[in-house]
Amino acid sequence: MGRKLKKTVVLIGMMGAGKSAVGNALSRLLGAPFVDSDEEIERAANMSVAEVFKRDGEPFFRARESEVLLRLLSGPPCILSTGGGAFLAEANRKAIAEKGVAVWLKADLELLWNRVRHKTTRPLLRTADPKGTLTALLTAREPIYAEAAVTVQARPEYSVEEMAGKVIEALQAHGEVMGK
Numbered sequence: 001m002g003r004k005l006k007k008t009v010v011l012i013g014m015m016g017a018g019k020s021a022v023g024n025a026l027s028r029l030l031g032a033p034f035v036d037s038d039e040e041i042e043r044a045a046n047m048s049v050a051e052v053f054k055r056d057g058e059p060f061f062r063a064r065e066s067e068v069l070l071r072l073l074s075g076p077p078c079i080l081s082t083g084g085g086a087f088l089a090e091a092n093r094k095a096i097a098e099k100g101v102a103v104w105l106k107a108d109l110e111l112l113w114n115r116v117r118h119k120t121t122r123p124l125l126r127t128a129d130p131k132g133t134l135t136a137l138l139t140a141r142e143p144i145y146a147e148a149a150v151t152v153q154a155r156p157e158y159s160v161e162e163m164a165g166k167v168i169e170a171l172q173a174h175g176e177v178m179g180k
Contacts, residue, residue, distance in 0.1 A: 005030060
């Protein structure tokens, strides 16, 4: 591509939207570092996100998530994948708008469900009705995700590379993110 990031590209969206996979592909295509905020939290805590949720609760996890996000946004531009709840905090949205650009990987319920239903690493879906929980989370979060500067619609037929290409097209149309 020969383009350099001027701002951190922050991938937001529901669990299963493809933030980590697309983030890795964007990293390769743009020659920019890829960072996963959940992995950074896991490294600092020396335990999985699910273990942090279980031991310390969601409010504790969200506070650590905000700290990690601010630290990463203050560093050099990168491709940053966030947990599904990171964009919900107003302070996080403000920091992302100031120091980066939020890209919502928007996926519909069936696509998300097909991707997450067999995973045991999703603490918020450890309920009696995980699809109902996913539906409720999606309904509650979509209006907040819609505040992202850029939205890219995920489709089941898109490969990871095709989705990354759609994100690059959307970033170029948005402007102010990539330079020579």
